[in-house]
Amino acid sequence: MPLSTQTKDQILALLAKVEVCSRQENIAGYEKIIAPDIVVFVPGLDHHRREGLSLEPLTFGGMEVKGEGVIAWVSGECTYCEAARRFTAVLRGTGHAWELVLLHIA
Numbered sequence: 001m002p003l004s005t006q007t008k009d010q011i012l013a014l015l016a017k018v019e020v021c022s023r024q025e026n027i028a029g030y031e032k033i034i035a036p037d038i039v040v041f042v043p044g045l046d047h048h049r050r051e052g053l054s055l056e057p058l059t060f061g062g063m064e065v066k067g068e069g070v071i072a073w074v075s076g077e078c079t080y081c082e083a084a085r086r087f088t089a090v091l092r093g094t095g096h097a098w099e100l101v102l103l104h105i106a
Contacts, residue, residue, distance in 0.1 A: 003072060008065045011072050011091055014098050015060050022058040035092060035101040042080060042105040056081045058105075067091075072098070080105050 003011075014033055021029040030053055040053065063076035070093035078087045090102040 001068060003065065003067045007067075007072070007093075011065050011067075011074065011098055012063065014091065014100065015063070015074065015089065018055075018100065018103075019059055022055040025054060027054060033097075033100060035099040038101055038103070040103045042103070043085075044081075060087065069093075070095075078105060 017029065017033050020026070021033070034053070038053070040055075042055065045055075057080075059079045061077045061079075063074050065072060065074050067073060072091045072093070074087075074089045074091070076087060078085050080087075085105050087103065087105045089100060089104070091098045092101050
């Protein structure tokens with residue numbers, strides 16, 4: 001079953017929080033919205049733990065959200081390290097909220 005508009009809005013709101021945390025260097029904020037088993041692949045960083053994750057300022061745009069059930073994936077454009085890039089993200093629904101489990105920026 002495809003994701004509802006409400007679910008897509010929740011996922012986009014979570015990615016907006018990732019943007020805010022990256023600009024504010026808010027590690028505690030990340031821990032509320034990313035999975036304990038997160039995997040991050042971004043230029044200059046391959047990170048496989050939530051602890052100590054810190055990203056350069058990041059903005060997302062042109063996003064397409066798809067998914068089924070408790071798994072969603074997002075693709076789009078982003079700016080990272082002041083360069084235009086592409087990204088993919090995978091999110092998991094916990095029953096209470098969505099959490100980011102994979103972020104890949106290329």
